[in-house]
Amino acid sequence: MLKKVFKVSSSYNSMRIPLDVVGDIAILKFARWHPWILKKFYARRFLKNNRHIKVILEKTSGFSGELRVQETKWVAGEKRKDTIHKENDCSFYLNVDETYFSPRLSQERKVVAEEIFASKLRSPSVLVMFGGVAPQAIVLAKLFKKNKLSIEIISSELNKKACEFAEKNVEMNKVQDYVQVVCGDSRKFCVNSASRKKDKFDFILMLRPNLEDTFLDAALKVAKKGTLIYYHGFGEEEKVRNEIERDLKKFGKKYKITEFRKAGDIGVKKFRWNVKIKID
Ligand SMILES: C[S@@+](CC[C@H](N)C(=O)[O-])C[C@H]1O[C@@H](n2cnc3c(N)ncnc32)[C@H](O)[C@@H]1O
Structure with a gap:
């Protein structure tokens, strides 16, 4: 089971990146100061350590507006934002940017x-x-x-x-x-x-x-x-x-x-x- 927070072991090994997993997409909430190269590094490591995850996105906004949608940016893995999420013996197909x-x-x-x-x-x-x-x-x-x-x-x-x-x-x-x-x-x-x-x-x-x-x-x-x-x-x-x-x-x-x-x-x-x- 994936934890809600990804513990990174690198020179920044005290950092914890909050995340949500929707289907085979991991949405990571990096800190603002994280440089792009570091995000790439985390994302690739994450994919390597969690084989069932195929896409890494960065959360770039909270859920907002009447429709409560969020914005994400692709970081690594397959280039898509749609997935099938499984829970409670049910499957839900969705695009993580288009709906809450x-x-x-x-x-x-x-x-x-x-x-x-x-x-x-x-x-x-x-x-x-x-x-x-x-x-x-x-x-x-x-x-x-x-x-x-x-x-x-x-x-x-x-x-x-x-x-x-x-x-x-x-x-x-x-x-x-x-x-x-x-x-x-x-x-x-x-x-x-x-x-x-x-x-x-x-x-x-x-x-x-x-x-x-x-x-x-x-x-x-x-x-x-x-x-x-x-x-x-x-x-x-x-x-x-x-x-x-x-x-x-x-x-x-x-x-x-x-x-x-x-x-x-x-x-x-x-x-x-x-x-x-x-x-x-
Ligand atoms: C917090 S989300 C909950 C979505 C869903 N119940 C769930 O748990 O995944 C609120 C939802 O309300 C929808 N919404 C906002 N205003 C609405 C309205 N006036 N009538 C119907 N749906 C609305 C948004 O598009 C969003 O999908």
Whole structure:
């Protein structure tokens, strides 16, 4: 197993390079002062020591903008940015520059899928807002399929490229009967579904981009009594509690926070929180 940090033994042997591995691509976050020649040296050594890695990229920006995409620069190995990432018995095809994807959320996806499975609802309906390349939808669908149970999942995503990958991933994982990818604004999806008096959802997964908008007002339009919302909030706990309270109270909804837990870090002393909100 690759460690999250690549320990380099050279004259700079005290240095640790943070990295993410997506499929057979390693994305390294070099320090700004690292000269190109040193990056090349690290990258080639890395490829030599980790035969299953075929491409080394340098992370040149964080995830940013509405679509939460990052920028990377090729350093060594095959010249490509697309790959197939495997986790939780699922495979996801994606281009690391064209869409958001985090291998670090793999355990989180498993936990959420198992919790929904454990709810024992018959054929639950699930809306995954901000679905990306559909990793959460597919992990969930596969769990239900494996147990010969039905589930209806909608994965809604704004980024057209991510939607293309999501469609392909649904097919590749053979869960077409379980997951429908809806390309477009998740807010509009909720508003339109509500106006067409479509069924409301048992679960709403809000794997939000780290932006101001909580989107809770939109989610409430397709929530009913008993709906469980999984809300991703960012930053300090108090800030996340306040934004949830502000937006749910504004719409006069009674609710209960049934769980509030860290779901990974997003920076120094900054966290992603997974908050479970039960609508009363
Ligand atoms: C933090 S990423 C999560 C992606 C995915 N759920 C995952 O875990 O891999 C947030 C996603 O929300 C999408 N997004 C941003 N604004 C959106 C909107 N208004 N409607 C739908 N998707 C949106 C971005 O394109 C991005 O893919």
